[in-house]
Amino acid sequence: MEHHFKNLYNRSNFVLTRNKISVEGLLSILDKFVLKSNINSNFFINDVSSLDNYKKNSLLFIDKEIIPSKINFSEICLITSNEEVYKKYLKENIFLVSNFNESFRNIINFMYIHEDSSDFKDEFSTINGSHISKYSSIQKSSVIQKNCVIGRGVEIGKNCIIKNNSVIKNAIIKDNVIIGDNTTIGSTGFGFDLKSPGATNIIPQIGIVYIDENTHIGSNCTIDRGKIDFTHIGKNCMIDNLVHIAHNVILGDNACLAAQSGISGSTLIGKNLISGGQSGYAGHIKIGDNVIVAGKSGVTKNIKDNSTIAGFPAIDIKEWKKLIIKQKKNGHK
Secondary structure (H helix, E strand, C coil), X not given: CCCCCCCCCXXXXXXXXXXXXXXXXXXXXXXXXXXXXXXXXXXXCCEEXXXXXXXXXXXXXXXXXXXXXXXXXXXXXXXXXXXXXXXXXXXXXXXXXXXXXXXXXXXXXXXXXXXXXXXXXXXXXXXXXXXXXXXXXXXXXXXXCCCCEECCCCEECCCCEECCCCEECCEEECCCCEECCCCEEEECCXXXXXXXXXXXXXXXXXXXXXXXXXXXXXCCCEEECCCCCEEEECCCCEECCCCEECCCCEECCCCEECCCCEECCCCEECCCCEECCXXXXXXCCEEXXXXXXXXXXEECCCECCCCEEECCCCEEHHHHHHHHHHHHHCCCC
């Protein structure tokens, strides 16, 4: 299962540039966090990259992963708190820092004015009872019902219906999408550090949500924007009411999620998922194609293609049924 989504959007449509910074300038921003550094080329930083979406003249925050060979190290600067990563890429533009999350937060807040910045601004027009950003783009064939908020940079394609009281921000929505009442798309992901809790220490989320065509999202749902790139909802998906999809989730085409389900951050899900109500998914796991998940299941590990699973922790449904029968024989009700 592979997902390749590159150059789907322009970050500057959604966040504002606060300050330009060079590689050498990072020394003053990171200040007390820098343990070691090496600078080969001093360029101005234009953006932030991820392992899946490399951009020229950008930062790459990396703590555990191996960096793909495709990256041109002369036009990227690495930030890590992993000594082994630092040793491996010692000859490149790289900073070894004592606090990975604080370094990310300080740099992003210095570079960008984003939605969780107190000085973030937007301009709205009131149209049919909804507040529509002057910096958004909505196709004329789409319908925005009452009391909605459509934020800066949002793109909404043809023949979409955005129902009452919905909030759409930091998002691109393709054609023929329906979004139910009271749903929020593009909200701040749950970026936090248990060592530094609190609203003033949240880890910035500067990505977006990308919803592909012919998808239906129910009422009272929440889909969080990506941390750096995006949360992606595939084509022809059917998402029931009261579903939460966290930041960086990739949901493949033709998914069907029943009510009160939750998918934790950075989970990769293949095509044709069928997921029963009140199911939960741990973060940073991979779910294959054509997987069926029984209601109230707790999925805690990677699942192979064509699996049918149930229970907590979710296992093959045949094994789960055997376990239930065994428990009943032993007096469990």
